[in-house]
Amino acid sequence: MAQQPTPDRALIAQFQQGDQRAFEILFARHRDQVYTKLYLLVRDHEVASDLFQDVFIKVVDVLRGGKYNEEGKFLPWVLRIAHNAGIDHFRRQKKMPLSRGTDEYDLLGGLQDDMPTREEEIIAERIDADVKDLVDQLPEEQRDVVIMRMYKGMSFKDIADATDVSINTALGRMRYALINLRKMMAEQDVSLTID
Numbered sequence: 096m097a098q099q100p101t102p103d104r105a106l107i108a109q110f111q112q113g114d115q116r117a118f119e120i121l122f123a124r125h126r127d128q129v130y131t132k133l134y135l136l137v138r139d140h141e142v143a144s145d146l147f148q149d150v151f152i153k154v155v156d157v158l159r160g161g162k163y164n165e166e167g168k169f170l171p172w173v174l175r176i177a178h179n180a181g182i183d184h185f186r187r188q189k190k191m192p193l194s195r196g197t198d199e200y201d202l203l204g205g206l207q208d209d210m211p212t213r214e215e216e217i218i219a220e221r222i223d224a225d226v227k228d229l230v231d232q233l234p235e236e237q238r239d240v241v242i243m244r245m246y247k248g249m250s251f252k253d254i255a256d257a258t259d260v261s262i263n264t265a266l267g268r269m270r271y272a273l274i275n276l277r278k279m280m281a282e283q284d285v286s287l288t289i290d
Contacts, residue, residue, distance in 0.1 A: 100124075103169035110158055118158070118263050122151065125170050129177050136181035146180045148251045152266055153180075159270075229279050230272075237272035240265055 101109075101120065109117035129150060134143040153176055157163050163172075230241050239258065243249040249257070255265040 104165060107158060107163065107165070107169060111161065111163075115261070115263055118155070119261055121169065122263060125173060128170065129173055132174050132177045133181055136178065137184060142184065144250050144252075146177070146184060148266070150177045150180050151251075151262075152270060155263070155266055156270060229276050229283075232279060233272055233275055237268050237275065240268040241272045241276075244269060 101117075103121060103124075106117040106121045110121070126147075130143060130147050133146045133150070134140065137143050137146065150173065154173055230238055233241065236258075240254055243254045243257065244251070251262050251265045251269070255262045258265065260268075
């Protein structure tokens with residue numbers, strides 16, 4: 096007699112109690128549907144892959160934080176997160192409206208205003224240096240994941256392969272790296288915004 100697969104609800108409970116394998120089963124069970132949903136929204140494999148990773152980072156955060164509420168089923172909840180991630184992507188990518196020049200308005204005249212001033216470039220360089228200093232202070236495993244993801248643009252699958260760990264472990268290391276970076280920023284009074 097064939098063994099029935101463990102229900103999502105049970106896997107979630109096991110993961111919340113520390114069983115990493117339970118999340119890997121959940122991930123393997125639903126990844127294709129989540130990726131397909133994202134790809135159908137954005138029609139770009141690279142963007143869909145990035146959003147896919149962001150979706151599962153959020154899923155892990157919510158599950159680990161104990162904030163998951165089993166109102167419906169797990170998959171529809173994850174698909175809703177994926178849908179919202181796709182919508183947010185389009186909001187961020189909104190194109191500037193097409194403008195045409197007139198005799199009263201020189202279309203190219205406004206371009207100079209958008210160029211960063213030398214002061215803004217210096218501030219951006221300082222922020223970049225501060226971030227690199229903070230990243231250097233992370234534990235080695237977290238630092239490696241941040242460098243591969245943020246500076247080399249690697250996917251979490253590629254990071255997992257390069258570091259010989261599961262995707263879930265790579266996602267977890269990134270999550271902890273972000274938590275540690277926020278903590279260090281607060282402790283060292285580092286601001287990443289221009290006042």
